[in-house]
Amino acid sequence: MAGFDHIKNWVFDLxxxxxxxxxxxxxQIDVNMTGYIKKYLGLGQDEAYAKQKYLYQTYGTTLNGLMAEHNIDPDEFLGHVHQIDTSDIPPNAELRNQLFRITEERENNRRIVYTNGTRKHAINVMDALEITDMFDIIIGIRQTDFVPKPKAEAFDKFFKMVDINPKTSVMFEDLPVNLKVPKQRGMTTVLVQPAEVQHPDSKWAFDGNDEHIEYKTKDLEGFLEEVI
Ligand SMILES: [Mg+2]
Known part of the structure; x- marks a missing residue:
């Protein structure tokens, strides 16, 4: 696909x-977050759940809300919430093959993961998919000083840190809202959205228009096959 000939950096949400x-x-992460809030703030189940949703909607992430209102230790929180079972996730040989092609068939291209989770979480999940070694750089929430996507400050920290020219980079994301700043900065934007229903907590992120989304796909591996 002609629109990808200039791409040097392939950036994927996790x-x-x-x-x-x-x-x-x-x-699983949701349940762990409620559990942490129950224990840390001494709340019952319903109160803790309501508090969690309030923090998420007010501050963009539950973590940022807990840091702002309760001064929690982010490392302790993240360590707790990312204790998840990944045994249901099978290896994805086709995705591995497409990621391999990015550097095999294109000179000086890089494959990057950029997540609002931690690098440790990213590695845990990518180990299950058997694709960890297919990435050149993994950036998590700690590397952007806990400033999350979709904030412009987060993306600007990210661009600087990995030395990216947004105009020769593409961003793959499941949340439309997280593609707004990338598009403003000149990235090519791809919404990855399987036909399945999204988590209700993510509904807010789908509101608004689609002008910042250049491509949409329900099939990441098939899309990569075409554009690499
Ligand atoms: Mg995502």
Whole structure:
């Protein structure tokens, strides 16, 4: 596909982008977050759940809300919430093959993961998919000083850190809202959205228009096969 000839950096979100939402890893993380809030703030189940949703909607991530309102230790929180079981996720040989082609068939191209989770979480999940060694750089929330996507500050930290020219880079994401700043900065944007229903917590991220989304695919591996 002609629109990708200039691309040098292939940037992928992790959760619900490199694996489909059907594995419901977020449900496990969600339960862990509620558990942490219950314990840390001494709340009952319903109160803790309501607090969690309030923090998420007010601050963009539950972590940022807990840091702002309760001064929690982010490492302790992240270590707790990312303790998940990835045994339902099978290796993805086709995705591995497409990621391999990016550097095999294109000179000086790089494959990058950029997630609002931790690098440790990313590696845990990518180990299950058997694709960890297919990435040149993994950037997590700690590397952007806990500033999350979709904030412009987060992307600008990311671009600087990995020395990226957004105009020769593509971003793959499952959340439309996380493609707004990349598009403004000149990245090519691809929405990866399987036909499955998204997590209800992510619904807010789908509101608004689609002008910042250049490509949409339900099939990441098939899309990569065409554009690499
Ligand atoms: Mg995602």
């Amino acid at each position: 959760d619900n982008t490199l694996y489909p939402p059907k594995y419901k890893l977020f449900d």
